[in-house]
Structure formats: structure tokens, C-alpha cells
Amino acid sequence: MAINAFNKVDSIDNRKLNFLLSAFLCGLGLNTKYNMLVFATLLYFFIFWISYHIFRNLKKAVIDTLIYCFISLVMFFPFMLKNYLLTGSPLYPFLTDIFPTTNQFAFKNVSHFAFRKFFYGENLFQILATPIMVFFYGVENNIQYFDGVLNPFFVIMPIIAIFAMKDKLSTVLFLFGWLYNYFVLFLEPVSARFLLPSVPIFAYISGKYLSSLNLSNKKLWLLFLPFLLFNLYFGGKHIIDKDKWQYLLGKISKDEFLERKCSDYKSIKFINEHTPK
Numbered sequence: 001m002a003i004n005a006f007n008k009v010d011s012i013d014n015r016k017l018n019f020l021l022s023a024f025l026c027g028l029g030l031n032t033k034y035n036m037l038v039f040a041t042l043l044y045f046f047i048f049w050i051s052y053h054i055f056r057n058l059k060k061a062v063i064d065t066l067i068y069c070f071i072s073l074v075m076f077f078p079f080m081l082k083n084y085l086l087t088g089s090p091l092y093p094f095l096t097d098i099f100p101t102t103n104q105f106a107f108k109n110v111s112h113f114a115f116r117k118f119f120y121g122e123n124l125f126q127i128l129a130t131p132i133m134v135f136f137y138g139v140e141n142n143i144q145y146f147d148g149v150l151n152p153f154f155v156i157m158p159i160i161a162i163f164a165m166k167d168k169l170s171t172v173l174f175l176f177g178w179l180y181n182y183f184v185l186f187l188e189p190v191s192a193r194f195l196l197p198s199v200p201i202f203a204y205i206s207g208k209y210l211s212s213l214n215l216s217n218k219k220l221w222l223l224f225l226p227f228l229l230f231n232l233y234f235g236g237k238h239i240i241d242k243d244k245w246q247y248l249l250g251k252i253s254k255d256e257f258l259e260r261k262c263s264d265y266k267s268i269k270f271i272n273e274h275t276p277k
Contacts, residue, residue, distance in 0.1 A: 027075020131181035148192025154202040161209030177201040
């Protein structure tokens with residue numbers, strides 16, 4: 001929602017309202033999920049760019065950016081304060097080298113590059129390609145393959161769109177989305193769900209391009225068919241999962257189902273049952 005409001009800042013109608021709404025929603029996002037920190041940081045730079053693009057005034061662009069930062073960070077402040085009081089670090093578990101934590105049980109961040117190289121034998125090129133590969137061969141419940149899969153439509157169509165439309169704002173949004181994906185790569189293990197904030201951006205670019213083509217319904221169906229089949233294939237695997245049906249029909253217990261689906265379940269169950277309360 002923050003990026004949707006941000007996208008409308010460029011329009012004349014309700015520019016101030018959309019600006020304030022985007023900043024407010026950005027702050028809410030920061031309180032919701034930590035990977036929004038990456039998103040917000042990039043958003044600040046693009047707010048500066050779009051303000052300068054509209055008004056051609058450096059001072060106003062700086063002021064607009066500072067106002068945007070202030071609103072979003074005021075929204076984020078209670079969460080940072082809570083984190084600081086509990087762990088000694090306002091951004092725990094991130095940036096612990098800059099904001100040391102007083103929590104004796106805090107874990108140390110491990111290089112995700114080293115992790116993937118050591119455990120999966122991946123080279124640098126494979127690691128750098130992971131944000132793209134999520135859209136093509138992710139696997140549900142498999143950490144090595146991003147614990148999920150996104151539709152390749154959101155990679156292919158936006159690339160076609162920015163070259164076909166040559167629209168400056170769409171290009172900026174496209175870069176924004178991929179910068180976010182690659183910033184995530186350096187902060188935490190790449191997982192499909194961590195890249196979801198970029199999907200609405202790519203969907204917007206794709207939709208804008210397709211609407212500009214004025215295609216007939218028949219041609220649109222032909223265009224979407226491969227991607228719909230991809231979704232049906234991926235979703236179908238969940239529908240025909242025999243373990244889920246066996247559990248729903250009462251043929252296996254909850255414990256049996258969780259043991260099949262969660263490799264850590266036995267360990268977690270043991271800890272829960274034997275840890276003093």
C-alpha cells in the first residue's frame with residue numbers, strides 16, 4: 001500500500017495526501033516486518049528522486065525526504081524502543097555489529113554467502129542469482145530452494161514492459177523492486193516470502209503495460225495461459241498432497257502429520273515437553 005500511494009505522488013491529484021499516506025503506511029510496514037527496513041531505505045531515496053523530478057528543486061526534494069523519513073520513523077519508534085528495552089539493540093537481530101545487544105541468548109548473524117557456499121556448494125554466481133531463481137524453481141518447505149516459489153510472470157513481463165513502454169517511472173519502480181530483492185540477499189537468507197514486497201511493484205508495471213496494448217480478451221487469455229498453468233501446477237501439488245488429506249480425513253494424527261511435514265517437529269516437541277515451566 002505504501003508503494004501504491006508512493007506511485008501516485010507523481011500525479012497532480014491529491015499529491016500531498018498520497019505523500020503523507022505513503023509515509024504513514026511505510027511506518028506501519030516497519031512495525032510489521034523487519035525486511036521493510038530495506039524497503040523503507042530504498043523508498044527514502046526514491047522519494048527524493050520523485051520530488052526532485054516533479055519540482056526540480058533540490059531544497060524541496062531534501063525537505064520532502066526528511067518529512068517522509070520523520071513520519072515513517074515516528075511510526076516505527078515504539079517498536080524500536082521496545083526492542084531496545086528488551087535486547088539493548090533497537091534493530092535486533094539486525095546490525096548487531098553497530099548496535100550491540102545485551103541479550104545473552106542472542107544469536108550471531110552468519111554470512112548467507114558463506115552459508116550457501118558451505119551447505120549447498122554454490123558458487124558466487126549461483127548465490128547472486130538466487131533472487132531471480134526464486135521465481136523459477138523454488139520449492140515449498142525446502143530452505144535450499146527458498147521455501148516457496150513465485151510466478152516467473154513477475155520477472156518476464158516487467159522486463160518486456162520497461163523496454164516496450166520506455167516509461168521513466170516504471171523503470172524507476174522496476175529498479176526499486178530489484179534493488180530491494182538484492183538488498184534482502186545481503187541481510188537474510190533468501191526466502192520467497194521475503195521477496196513478496198517486490199511482487200506488487202512488478203504486477204503494477206505488468207498491468208500498466210498490458211492495459212496500454214488494448215488487447216482483446218482472447219489474446220490476453222493466450223498471454224496469461226502459461227502462467228496460469230504454472231499456478232495450477234504449483235497449487236495442484238498442494239491440493240493432491242495425500243498427507244493433508246489423510247490428516248483431514250482422520251487417518252493420521254496431528255503428530256504424524258507434523259512429523260512428515262516439519263523435520264524439526266520431534267526436537268521442538270521434546271523441548272516443549274521437557275523444558276521446566
